[in-house]
Amino acid sequence: MSLATILGVLFGFGLFVISIFLSTDNYALFVNWPSFIMVLGGTFAATFISFEPRYVFNALKVMSSILFNSEISRAILTHEVGRIIRWGYVIQKSGLPGLESDAQKVRKQDRFLSYGIDLVVSGYTGQEVREILANTVETTFKRQVVQADILKNMGATAPAFGMIGTLVGLIIMLDNMGADPSKLGPGLAVALITTLYGVLAARLIFLPAASKIRQREEIIRYRNYLVAEGLALLAERKSPRYIQDRMNSYLDPSIHFSIDKMRGRE
Numbered sequence: 001m002s003l004a005t006i007l008g009v010l011f012g013f014g015l016f017v018i019s020i021f022l023s024t025d026n027y028a029l030f031v032n033w034p035s036f037i038m039v040l041g042g043t044f045a046a047t048f049i050s051f052e053p054r055y056v057f058n059a060l061k062v063m064s065s066i067l068f069n070s071e072i073s074r075a076i077l078t079h080e081v082g083r084i085i086r087w088g089y090v091i092q093k094s095g096l097p098g099l100e101s102d103a104q105k106v107r108k109q110d111r112f113l114s115y116g117i118d119l120v121v122s123g124y125t126g127q128e129v130r131e132i133l134a135n136t137v138e139t140t141f142k143r144q145v146v147q148a149d150i151l152k153n154m155g156a157t158a159p160a161f162g163m164i165g166t167l168v169g170l171i172i173m174l175d176n177m178g179a180d181p182s183k184l185g186p187g188l189a190v191a192l193i194t195t196l197y198g199v200l201a202a203r204l205i206f207l208p209a210a211s212k213i214r215q216r217e218e219i220i221r222y223r224n225y226l227v228a229e230g231l232a233l234l235a236e237r238k239s240p241r242y243i244q245d246r247m248n249s250y251l252d253p254s255i256h257f258s259i260d261k262m263r264g265r266e
Contacts, residue, residue, distance in 0.1 A: 004210070023033050035165050035194035039201060042161030047154050059147040059154075066212045072223050076257050080223065081247045081257035084230030088240035096121050099161070112136065112224055116231040126236030133228035136138045141221045148214040155206035162198020226250045231263045 020030055047056055082189055083106075090098045100121050107114035115136065119129045169191025226247060233243045240259060248256040 002067055005066050008084055008208070009204070016200065021262045026067070030193060030196075032190055032193045032197075034051025035169075035190070035197050038165035038168070038194055039158055039161050039197040041063045043154050043158045043201070045233070046161070047150065047155045050153060051150055055146055057152060059150040060203045062213055063151060063209045064217075066209055070216050072216075072218065072219050074252070077223060077226060077251055078257050080227055081244065084227070084234065084247060085240045085243050085257065085259060088238070091234060091237065092240075096123075109153070112140075112233075113235060115228060116228060120231050120235045124235060126232040126238075129235045130228060130232040133231065137221055137224045137228060140224070140227040141217055144220075146215055148210045148217065151206050151210035151213065155202040157209060158201040158206060159195070162201075165198070169194060173258040187214050201210065222250075 020027060035110060044056075087099050087102065090102050094101075099117065103113075103117050106264055107117065112133075116129065122134070170188070173184065173188060173191060229244060229250065230247050233246060238246070244257055244259055253256075
């Protein structure tokens with residue numbers, strides 16, 4: 001579980017709830033089902049009009065994934081460098097058949113890596129491997145960030161329907177004002193709750209989720225470019241030492257992989 005995300009959600013809504021309890025005794029004033037339906041229903045209606053249903057459902061499914069930790073950490077990036085270097089030694093010793101045999105287990109776990117290994121084993125040049133995988137990385141990234149774009153759109157739509165709900169409430173309030181002017185204040189408060197719901201939904205749910213999903217996809221893209229470069233170097237039959245230095249140039253110096261340290265542990 002992503003503790004930071006969970007704490008952020010609880011802290012954000014907790015501050016809102018605590019502020020209400022400290023400010024008024026009329027807590028029920030902030031619970032209004034027509035306003036909730038107006039904001040949530042309107043947002044989903046506009047989203048399904050704007051995007052294909054399967055993309056919307058995918059976006060909602062992916063949104064729940066932000067509650068879990070990202071699969072790619074700094075340590076994993078260092079591990080990727082070490083794995084490519086090890087394959088460099090395998091190729092030096094056993095050639096491409098050795099790489100294909102050694103990578104059987106990885107192929108089942110990582111489709112991108114499996115595709116890259118196929119390119120190397122097929123005999124493509126390093127530049128060809130680099131270009132093909134770069135295109136794969138970018139097209140995959142564009143497909144995956146569609147979900148983030150949908151959530152971002154929902155974040156922009158929710159406040160708009162909050163305003164629509166407020167206008168509806170104001171119209172009803174003004175229509176009834178002649179009969180009982182004393183209801184003007186309470187009626188205005190209820191009308192404004194819809195705007196409050198819209199802003200909360202946008203700023204605490206949809207927009208933060210969209211930002212985190214996009215950030216994670218950018219991390220995956222970065223990792224894939226790192227792996228693509230390593231596979232291209234394998235296709236070029238570069239030495240493990242050169243592979244290390246070239247791939248380390250993508251990483252923060254604090255997480256550089258070191259062949260010498262690896263040999264020291266052995």
